[in-house]
Amino acid sequence: MSRWWKIVPPLVALALWELLAGLGWLGKTPTPVQAVRGIYELIATGLPPGYHLQGHLLASLARVFTGFAVAFVIAVPLGIAMGAWPLASVIVDPLVEAIRPIPPLAWAPLALIWFGLGLASSAFIVFLGAFFPILLNTVSGVKSVDPHLVEAARTLGARKRTILARVLVPGSMPSIITGMRIGMGIAWMTLIAAELIGVKNGYGLGYMIMTARDLARYDLLVAGMVVIGVVGFLIDWLIRLGEKRLLRWR
Amino acid sequence: MSVALLLLCAICAGLLTGCGSGTSATRVVRVGYLSTDMHQLAYYVAREKGFFTQEGLDVREVGAFSAGPEEMSAFSAGQLDMGYVGAAPAITFASQGMADIKIVAQANTIGSSIVVRPGLDIADVNGLKGRTVAIPGVSTMQDFILHKALDEAGVDPAEVNIIVVKPPDMIASLASGQIDAAVVWEPYPTMAVAQNAGRVLITSAKILPDHPCCMVVVDSKFLKDNPDTVKRFIAAHIKATDYINANKLEAADMAHLWTGQDTSITRVAMKNIKYAYVPSVKAIQSYVDFMKKSGVVKQKDTAAFTRSLVDTSFTGGSGR
Numbered sequence: 001m002s003r004w005w006k007i008v009p010p011l012v013a014l015a016l017w018e019l020l021a022g023l024g025w026l027g028k029t030p031t032p033v034q035a036v037r038g039i040y041e042l043i044a045t046g047l048p049p050g051y052h053l054q055g056h057l058l059a060s061l062a063r064v065f066t067g068f069a070v071a072f073v074i075a076v077p078l079g080i081a082m083g084a085w086p087l088a089s090v091i092v093d094p095l096v097e098a099i100r101p102i103p104p105l106a107w108a109p110l111a112l113i114w115f116g117l118g119l120a121s122s123a124f125i126v127f128l129g130a131f132f133p134i135l136l137n138t139v140s141g142v143k144s145v146d147p148h149l150v151e152a153a154r155t156l157g158a159r160k161r162t163i164l165a166r167v168l169v170p171g172s173m174p175s176i177i178t179g180m181r182i183g184m185g186i187a188w189m190t191l192i193a194a195e196l197i198g199v200k201n202g203y204g205l206g207y208m209i210m211t212a213r214d215l216a217r218y219d220l221l222v223a224g225m226v227v228i229g230v231v232g233f234l235i236d237w238l239i240r241l242g243e244k245r246l247l248r249w250r
Numbered sequence: 251m252s253v254a255l256l257l258l259c260a261i262c263a264g265l266l267t268g269c270g271s272g273t274s275a276t277r278v279v280r281v282g283y284l285s286t287d288m289h290q291l292a293y294y295v296a297r298e299k300g301f302f303t304q305e306g307l308d309v310r311e312v313g314a315f316s317a318g319p320e321e322m323s324a325f326s327a328g329q330l331d332m333g334y335v336g337a338a339p340a341i342t343f344a345s346q347g348m349a350d351i352k353i354v355a356q357a358n359t360i361g362s363s364i365v366v367r368p369g370l371d372i373a374d375v376n377g378l379k380g381r382t383v384a385i386p387g388v389s390t391m392q393d394f395i396l397h398k399a400l401d402e403a404g405v406d407p408a409e410v411n412i413i414v415v416k417p418p419d420m421i422a423s424l425a426s427g428q429i430d431a432a433v434v435w436e437p438y439p440t441m442a443v444a445q446n447a448g449r450v451l452i453t454s455a456k457i458l459p460d461h462p463c464c465m466v467v468v469d470s471k472f473l474k475d476n477p478d479t480v481k482r483f484i485a486a487h488i489k490a491t492d493y494i495n496a497n498k499l500e501a502a503d504m505a506h507l508w509t510g511q512d513t514s515i516t517r518v519a520m521k522n523i524k525y526a527y528v529p530s531v532k533a534i535q536s537y538v539d540f541m542k543k544s545g546v547v548k549q550k551d552t553a554a555f556t557r558s559l560v561d562t563s564f565t566g567g568s569g570r
Contacts, residue, residue: 029325036508048389048544049545096400109418109419111421112422112423113422114383117413117429124324182365196416197415197419198415198416198423200428201413202413202414211388214319214338214350214388214390215342215546216319216339216342216343217346229364
């Protein structure tokens with residue numbers, strides 16, 4: 001590999017973290033070594049004891065993917081409609097721009113009333129985080145398609161449906177995938193809010209992190225943050241891998 | 251680039267936390283408390299009635315926190331000298347070595363209840379078997395209360411589905427039948443009853459008489475450098491506590507002004523809270539023992555740990 005040096009910046013960051021935390025310059029911040037030991041403790045003992053990391057991870061993956069999937073299924077068609085028909089944009093845009101800045105945590109009590117404790121309410125919070133990046137990127141993707149291409153297809157006798165399926169959707173695909181990547185990242189960012197409502201089965205990475213905070217176990221708290229970081233990185237890597245295959249035509 | 255920026259911020263934060271309080275005695279006290287917590291009413295009364303000022307203190311509010319762990323983090327960062335906080339976060343952070351503090355007074359004892367949802371027809375704690383019961387957090391005082399109640403009723407905790415729900419969300423969860431019961435501090439039980447979202451099954455006073463709840467804590471170094479200031483602060487706290495107990499109706503009005511709760515709520519809720527200032531080492535230790543059993547406290551000798559944590563000399567306590 002010629003790009004081995006890519007791992008140098010993360011290693012330098014880790015070394016700096018170890019050094020500064022080890023010297024006590026960061027208050028009571030745990031060191032990377034303590035965080036790694038924390039991950040081991042989360043796997044072996046669990047937090048609260050008996051609730052292992054594997055269970056927390058699975059529960060959060062289920063919440064994130066449910067929320068993300070619903071966001072994707074609604075945001076992409078809506079985004080294409082908004083990009084293709086100005087009227088749809090005029091109708092939906094003010095609503096989207098008014099709801100978008102509301103922090104997901106603010107929705108938590110309402111989610112509880114609407115969906116009760118459990119998967120649906122946490123997935124709803126995740127949905128709110130993932131929905132808008134996918135929607136806005138889809139809209140801009142459709143709008144970025146070269147009008148000459150649409151015109152050319154039309155003169156060749158293509159019908160509206162064909163133009164949509166063969167020109168607009170493929171043309172906006174790179175932008176949609178960017179939206180997916182951003183949306184997935186924000187979906188994980190909302191996890192604490194999503195699981196702060198309360199989890200019925202006692203599992204969830206966000207719930208685990210809040211428990212570590214309550215119990216003053218900052219080593220386990222940072223361990224949980226590292227786990228989310230690694231999982232998020234892997235998922236993003238998978239999406240980019242899929243992007244390369246899907247967009248080979250470019 | 252952004253990594254470098256983050257690190258720079260981290261270094262700055264590290265340097266900032268390095269600057270603590272000076273060594274010379276001071277009358278300035280940097281205080282933290284939990285916003286809108288009825289248990290900590292004595293702080294508001296002492297502030298509004300000028301008891302701190304009468305003691306010659308310059309009390310500066312650094313923060314109104316929404317949860318105990320954040321307040322304890324502020325102690326950890328050296329930003330607080332004294333604070334009103336729940337027993338659970340205070341003991342947890344001290345046990346983990348995250349904050350070097352001493353408990354110098356009690357703010358209140360009792361003041362929690364087990365609330366059951368509407369339509370759940372059970373007569374006693376025994377009826378919680380096989381039910382879903384919410385607590386505010388693992389190894390909190392409410393967790394202890396629940397375990398004690400189950401123990402006395404002869405119910406195995408493994409037969410109860412104990413989950414964590416934050417108190418503000420408990421009332422909606424009870425009303426919609428998502429949970430069967432909740433163990434929570436006042437005024438939530440009173441609010442649940444007022445909103446027809448539940449009824450009180452049993453108060454914590456009947457489960458664990460005089461159990462500790464909110465505490466007045468002080469940074470250990472601040473205590474060492476300024477014992478007289480701490481003494482004055484506690485004197486004002488005692489005066490405020492006595493004032494609450496002597497003027498219940500006015501205190502309920504003041505609780506309304508502080509927490510925003512209707513006086514119809516604060517008046518009822520206050521009946522379930524005991525405002526007392528002498529910390530009981532024995533009662534605190536029984537809670538520490540529970541935390542040790544749950545694996546939260548690691549100290550081998552819980553008696554020695556509790557004695558090192560609680561200082562009853564400011565409240566005229568017997569030290570037991």
